[in-house]
Amino acid sequence: MGRAPCCSKVGLHRGPWTSREDALLTSYIKNHGTGNWKTLPKRAGLLRCGKSCRLRWMNYIRPDIKRGNISPEEEDLIIRLHSLLGNRWSLIAGRLPGRTDNEIKNYWNGHLSKKLKNQGLLVKEAVTRRLTPPDHNSKKKKKNINNNEAKCINTENVKMNKIYVPKPTRIYPTYWYYVTESNEETEGTNGRLDSGDESSSGNFQEILSCSDNGEEANLLDVNHYLGSDLDLVNCDFFLQDHEVLDRVYQEYLQLLNVETDKEN
DNA sequence: AAAACTAGCAACCGCGATTCT
DNA sequence: TAGAATCGCGGTTGCTAGTTT
Numbered sequence: 343m344g345r346a347p348c349c350s351k352v353g354l355h356r357g358p359w360t361s362r363e364d365a366l367l368t369s370y371i372k373n374h375g376t377g378n379w380k381t382l383p384k385r386a387g388l389l390r391c392g393k394s395c396r397l398r399w400m401n402y403i404r405p406d407i408k409r410g411n412i413s414p415e416e417e418d419l420i421i422r423l424h425s426l427l428g429n430r431w432s433l434i435a436g437r438l439p440g441r442t443d444n445e446i447k448n449y450w451n452g453h454l455s456k457k458l459k460n461q462g463l464l465v466k467e468a469v470t471r472r473l474t475p476p477d478h479n480s481k482k483k484k485k486n487i488n489n490n491e492a493k494c495i496n497t498e499n500v501k502m503n504k505i506y507v508p509k510p511t512r513i514y515p516t517y518w519y520y521v522t523e524s525n526e527e528t529e530g531t532n533g534r535l536d537s538g539d540e541s542s543s544g545n546f547q548e549i550l551s552c553s554d555n556g557e558e559a560n561l562l563d564v565n566h567y568l569g570s571d572l573d574l575v576n577c578d579f580f581l582q583d584h585e586v587l588d589r590v591y592q593e594y595l596q597l598l599n600v601e602t603d604k605e606n
Numbered sequence: 607a608a609a610a611c612t613a614g615c616a617a618c619c620g621c622g623a624t625t626c627t
Numbered sequence: 628t629a630g631a632a633t634c635g636c637g638g639t640t641g642c643t644a645g646t647t648t
Contacts (some may be wrong), residue, residue: 608648620637
Protein backbone atom coordinates (compact mmCIF):
# COMPACT_ATOMS: atom_id res chain seq x y z
CA MET A 343 0.00 0.00 0.00
CA GLY A 344 1.47 3.28 -1.03
CA ARG A 345 1.51 6.39 0.98
CA ALA A 346 -1.55 8.54 0.50
CA PRO A 347 -0.89 11.92 -1.07
CA CYS A 348 -1.05 14.84 1.31
CA CYS A 349 -3.90 16.25 -0.69
CA SER A 350 -5.76 15.79 -3.91
CA LYS A 351 -3.98 17.63 -6.67
CA VAL A 352 -7.13 17.93 -8.74
CA GLY A 353 -8.32 21.48 -9.15
CA LEU A 354 -5.59 22.99 -7.03
CA HIS A 355 -3.45 25.94 -8.02
CA ARG A 356 0.24 25.36 -8.45
CA GLY A 357 3.22 27.51 -9.27
CA PRO A 358 3.92 31.04 -8.13
CA TRP A 359 1.66 32.55 -5.51
CA THR A 360 -0.42 35.58 -6.38
CA SER A 361 -0.69 38.57 -4.07
CA ARG A 362 -4.34 37.69 -3.50
CA GLU A 363 -3.42 34.21 -2.34
CA ASP A 364 -0.76 35.66 -0.07
CA ALA A 365 -3.31 38.05 1.38
CA LEU A 366 -5.81 35.26 2.02
CA LEU A 367 -3.21 33.13 3.74
CA THR A 368 -1.86 36.00 5.80
CA SER A 369 -5.32 37.08 6.84
CA TYR A 370 -6.32 33.59 7.84
CA ILE A 371 -3.21 32.90 9.88
CA LYS A 372 -3.47 36.29 11.51
CA ASN A 373 -6.93 35.42 12.75
CA HIS A 374 -6.60 31.70 13.42
CA GLY A 375 -2.92 30.94 13.65
CA THR A 376 -1.13 28.08 11.98
CA GLY A 377 -1.68 24.39 12.52
CA ASN A 378 -3.49 21.65 10.64
CA TRP A 379 -2.09 22.62 7.29
CA LYS A 380 -4.18 20.02 5.55
CA THR A 381 -7.48 21.74 6.26
CA LEU A 382 -6.12 25.27 6.38
CA PRO A 383 -6.36 26.07 2.65
CA LYS A 384 -9.99 25.10 2.51
CA ARG A 385 -10.82 27.13 5.58
CA ALA A 386 -8.81 30.05 4.25
CA GLY A 387 -10.53 29.87 0.88
CA LEU A 388 -7.40 28.87 -0.97
CA LEU A 389 -7.17 26.41 -3.81
CA ARG A 390 -3.79 25.23 -2.67
CA CYS A 391 -2.30 22.14 -1.15
CA GLY A 392 -1.72 22.49 2.59
CA LYS A 393 1.89 21.69 2.11
CA SER A 394 2.20 24.53 -0.36
CA CYS A 395 0.56 26.91 2.13
CA ARG A 396 2.94 25.87 4.87
CA LEU A 397 5.93 26.37 2.61
CA ARG A 398 4.74 29.77 1.51
CA TRP A 399 4.13 30.86 5.07
CA MET A 400 7.35 29.50 6.49
CA ASN A 401 9.61 30.80 3.75
CA TYR A 402 8.08 34.07 2.58
CA ILE A 403 5.10 35.43 4.45
CA ARG A 404 6.06 35.00 8.09
CA PRO A 405 6.55 38.48 9.56
CA ASP A 406 9.93 37.68 11.06
CA ILE A 407 11.51 36.78 7.73
CA LYS A 408 14.53 38.87 6.93
CA ARG A 409 14.76 39.64 3.23
CA GLY A 410 17.74 40.95 1.37
CA ASN A 411 21.34 40.06 0.82
CA ILE A 412 23.23 37.71 3.08
CA SER A 413 25.79 39.77 4.97
CA PRO A 414 29.47 38.72 5.09
CA GLU A 415 29.00 37.86 8.78
CA GLU A 416 26.05 35.64 7.96
CA GLU A 417 27.97 34.05 5.11
CA ASP A 418 30.85 33.31 7.42
CA LEU A 419 28.55 31.74 9.95
CA ILE A 420 26.84 29.64 7.29
CA ILE A 421 30.20 28.28 6.17
CA ARG A 422 31.22 27.46 9.71
CA LEU A 423 27.94 25.87 10.62
CA HIS A 424 27.86 23.91 7.40
CA SER A 425 31.29 22.54 8.14
CA LEU A 426 29.97 21.31 11.46
CA LEU A 427 26.45 20.26 10.57
CA GLY A 428 26.54 19.42 6.88
CA ASN A 429 23.40 19.98 4.82
CA ARG A 430 21.14 20.32 7.82
CA TRP A 431 19.69 23.55 6.58
CA SER A 432 17.01 23.92 9.18
CA LEU A 433 19.57 23.69 11.97
CA ILE A 434 21.78 26.22 10.23
CA ALA A 435 18.80 28.48 9.61
CA GLY A 436 17.94 28.25 13.27
CA ARG A 437 21.21 30.02 14.04
CA LEU A 438 20.52 32.84 11.59
CA PRO A 439 17.54 34.86 12.79
CA GLY A 440 15.12 35.73 10.02
CA ARG A 441 16.69 33.40 7.49
CA THR A 442 14.95 30.30 6.22
CA ASP A 443 16.38 26.91 5.49
CA ASN A 444 15.32 27.25 1.86
CA GLU A 445 17.06 30.58 1.52
CA ILE A 446 20.27 29.29 3.04
CA LYS A 447 20.14 26.15 0.95
CA ASN A 448 19.70 28.19 -2.21
CA TYR A 449 22.47 30.53 -1.19
CA TRP A 450 24.77 27.64 -0.51
CA ASN A 451 24.00 25.87 -3.77
CA GLY A 452 24.04 29.04 -5.82
CA HIS A 453 26.96 30.91 -4.32
CA LEU A 454 28.95 29.36 -1.56
CA SER A 455 29.56 25.86 -2.88
CA LYS A 456 30.97 27.28 -6.09
CA LYS A 457 32.93 29.94 -4.26
CA LEU A 458 34.48 27.42 -1.89
CA LYS A 459 35.19 25.02 -4.71
CA ASN A 460 37.01 27.75 -6.58
CA GLN A 461 39.04 28.48 -3.47
CA GLY A 462 39.77 24.80 -3.05
CA LEU A 463 37.98 24.72 0.28
CA LEU A 464 35.25 22.34 -0.69
CA VAL A 465 36.29 18.86 -1.64
CA LYS A 466 33.15 16.86 -1.42
CA GLU A 467 29.50 17.37 -0.80
CA ALA A 468 28.44 17.44 2.78
CA VAL A 469 27.01 14.57 4.70
CA THR A 470 23.28 14.42 4.38
CA ARG A 471 20.55 13.44 6.74
CA ARG A 472 19.53 10.52 4.54
CA LEU A 473 21.23 7.43 5.83
CA THR A 474 20.76 5.23 2.81
CA PRO A 475 21.20 6.05 -0.87
CA PRO A 476 17.96 7.07 -2.52
CA ASP A 477 16.19 4.54 -4.64
CA HIS A 478 16.51 6.13 -8.05
CA ASN A 479 14.00 3.72 -9.54
CA SER A 480 11.27 4.98 -7.30
CA LYS A 481 12.16 8.60 -7.66
CA LYS A 482 10.73 10.57 -10.47
CA LYS A 483 12.93 10.86 -13.48
CA LYS A 484 14.83 14.02 -14.04
CA LYS A 485 12.62 15.92 -16.40
CA ASN A 486 15.03 18.40 -17.74
CA ILE A 487 18.62 17.42 -18.16
CA ASN A 488 20.60 20.17 -19.81
CA ASN A 489 24.19 21.19 -19.87
CA ASN A 490 23.87 23.64 -17.06
CA GLU A 491 26.13 21.94 -14.59
CA ALA A 492 25.31 24.39 -11.84
CA LYS A 493 21.79 23.07 -11.80
CA CYS A 494 22.70 19.43 -11.77
CA ILE A 495 23.87 17.71 -8.65
CA ASN A 496 26.95 15.71 -9.34
CA THR A 497 25.87 12.51 -7.69
CA GLU A 498 29.36 11.09 -7.96
CA ASN A 499 30.39 13.58 -5.34
CA VAL A 500 27.58 12.84 -2.98
CA LYS A 501 28.80 10.60 -0.26
CA MET A 502 25.97 8.96 1.60
CA ASN A 503 27.59 8.69 4.97
CA LYS A 504 25.99 7.78 8.20
CA ILE A 505 25.45 10.82 10.34
CA TYR A 506 28.21 10.90 12.83
CA VAL A 507 27.45 12.25 16.24
CA PRO A 508 30.85 12.85 17.73
CA LYS A 509 31.68 12.92 21.36
CA PRO A 510 32.37 16.61 21.87
CA THR A 511 36.06 17.28 21.66
CA ARG A 512 37.91 20.46 20.93
CA ILE A 513 41.44 21.19 19.88
CA TYR A 514 43.13 24.57 19.88
CA PRO A 515 46.51 25.22 18.31
CA THR A 516 48.28 26.26 21.49
CA TYR A 517 46.33 24.24 23.97
CA TRP A 518 43.48 21.85 23.88
CA TYR A 519 40.83 20.47 26.04
CA TYR A 520 38.19 17.91 25.54
CA VAL A 521 34.82 17.42 27.09
CA THR A 522 34.20 14.06 28.63
CA GLU A 523 30.81 12.44 28.63
CA SER A 524 30.21 13.83 32.08
CA ASN A 525 30.76 17.28 30.51
CA GLU A 526 33.95 17.98 32.44
CA GLU A 527 36.40 20.03 30.47
CA THR A 528 39.95 18.78 30.73
CA GLU A 529 42.82 20.86 29.50
CA GLY A 530 45.91 19.54 27.81
CA THR A 531 48.97 21.24 26.40
CA ASN A 532 50.55 22.05 23.09
CA GLY A 533 48.41 19.89 20.92
CA ARG A 534 49.60 16.69 22.44
CA LEU A 535 46.99 14.19 23.39
CA ASP A 536 47.81 13.01 26.83
CA SER A 537 47.11 9.38 27.52
CA GLY A 538 47.96 9.76 31.17
CA ASP A 539 44.42 10.04 32.33
CA GLU A 540 43.08 6.64 31.49
CA SER A 541 39.79 7.18 33.21
CA SER A 542 39.07 10.15 30.99
CA SER A 543 40.43 8.69 27.81
CA GLY A 544 37.95 5.87 28.10
CA ASN A 545 35.13 8.35 27.96
CA PHE A 546 35.65 9.75 24.50
CA GLN A 547 36.16 8.01 21.23
CA GLU A 548 36.37 10.49 18.45
CA ILE A 549 38.09 13.75 17.90
CA LEU A 550 37.07 16.57 15.66
CA SER A 551 39.99 17.54 13.55
CA CYS A 552 40.92 19.41 10.43
CA SER A 553 42.88 18.20 7.47
CA ASP A 554 46.11 20.05 7.12
CA ASN A 555 44.80 22.58 4.63
CA GLY A 556 41.53 23.15 6.43
CA GLU A 557 39.47 21.64 3.64
CA GLU A 558 37.29 19.42 5.68
CA ALA A 559 36.48 18.23 9.12
CA ASN A 560 37.03 14.60 9.90
CA LEU A 561 36.14 12.45 12.78
CA LEU A 562 39.05 10.34 13.81
CA ASP A 563 39.55 7.59 16.29
CA VAL A 564 41.16 9.39 19.17
CA ASN A 565 42.69 6.24 20.58
CA HIS A 566 44.86 6.18 17.50
CA TYR A 567 46.34 9.52 18.50
CA LEU A 568 46.73 9.05 22.21
CA GLY A 569 50.23 9.93 23.26
CA SER A 570 51.15 11.19 19.82
CA ASP A 571 51.80 14.65 18.51
CA LEU A 572 49.11 16.16 16.34
CA ASP A 573 49.51 18.74 13.65
CA LEU A 574 47.23 21.40 15.01
CA VAL A 575 48.92 24.34 13.36
CA ASN A 576 47.04 24.44 10.10
CA CYS A 577 43.48 24.49 11.30
CA ASP A 578 43.11 28.13 10.31
CA PHE A 579 39.76 27.63 8.71
CA PHE A 580 38.14 26.97 12.04
CA LEU A 581 40.52 28.61 14.39
CA GLN A 582 41.21 32.03 12.99
CA ASP A 583 38.48 33.59 15.07
CA HIS A 584 38.27 31.94 18.43
CA GLU A 585 35.42 34.06 19.63
CA VAL A 586 33.11 33.20 16.77
CA LEU A 587 34.23 29.62 16.81
CA ASP A 588 33.61 29.39 20.49
CA ARG A 589 30.10 30.65 20.06
CA VAL A 590 29.43 28.29 17.18
CA TYR A 591 30.97 25.47 19.11
CA GLN A 592 28.81 26.07 22.17
CA GLU A 593 25.74 25.98 19.95
CA TYR A 594 27.05 22.83 18.36
CA LEU A 595 27.36 21.21 21.77
CA GLN A 596 23.81 22.19 22.54
CA LEU A 597 22.63 20.70 19.28
CA LEU A 598 24.44 17.49 20.03
CA ASN A 599 22.89 17.35 23.47
CA VAL A 600 19.44 17.88 22.01
CA GLU A 601 19.98 15.19 19.41
CA THR A 602 21.50 12.77 21.91
CA ASP A 603 18.59 13.34 24.28
CA LYS A 604 16.18 12.61 21.47
CA GLU A 605 17.95 9.36 20.70
CA ASN A 606 17.83 8.19 24.32
C1' DA B 607 18.31 41.18 -32.90
C1' DA B 608 17.84 36.71 -31.59
C1' DA B 609 19.28 32.43 -29.88
C1' DA B 610 21.87 30.12 -26.42
C1' DC B 611 23.61 30.03 -22.07
C1' DT B 612 23.78 31.07 -17.08
C1' DA B 613 22.35 32.39 -12.46
C1' DG B 614 19.00 33.02 -8.96
C1' DC B 615 15.41 31.42 -6.44
C1' DA B 616 10.47 30.10 -5.57
C1' DA B 617 8.09 26.09 -5.47
C1' DC B 618 7.34 21.17 -5.71
C1' DC B 619 8.28 16.37 -4.45
C1' DG B 620 9.38 12.30 -1.82
C1' DC B 621 10.48 10.44 2.34
C1' DG B 622 11.65 10.02 7.32
C1' DA B 623 10.01 11.40 11.78
C1' DT B 624 6.48 12.37 14.77
C1' DT B 625 1.84 12.50 16.37
C1' DC B 626 -2.71 10.83 16.44
C1' DT B 627 -6.42 7.39 16.58
C1' DT C 628 0.56 -1.13 19.42
C1' DA C 629 -0.08 -0.76 14.57
C1' DG C 630 -1.38 1.93 10.97
C1' DA C 631 -2.86 6.40 9.31
C1' DA C 632 -2.31 11.23 9.19
C1' DT C 633 0.46 15.06 9.38
C1' DC C 634 4.64 17.68 9.72
C1' DG C 635 9.11 19.07 8.43
C1' DC C 636 13.30 18.50 5.92
C1' DG C 637 16.48 18.18 2.08
C1' DG C 638 16.84 17.39 -2.85
C1' DT C 639 15.37 18.81 -7.16
C1' DT C 640 12.87 21.21 -10.78
C1' DG C 641 11.52 24.81 -13.67
C1' DC C 642 10.59 29.63 -14.53
C1' DT C 643 12.46 34.16 -15.29
C1' DA C 644 15.74 37.63 -16.03
C1' DG C 645 20.26 38.84 -17.21
C1' DT C 646 24.36 37.99 -20.02
C1' DT C 647 26.98 36.27 -23.77
C1' DT C 648 27.65 34.85 -28.45
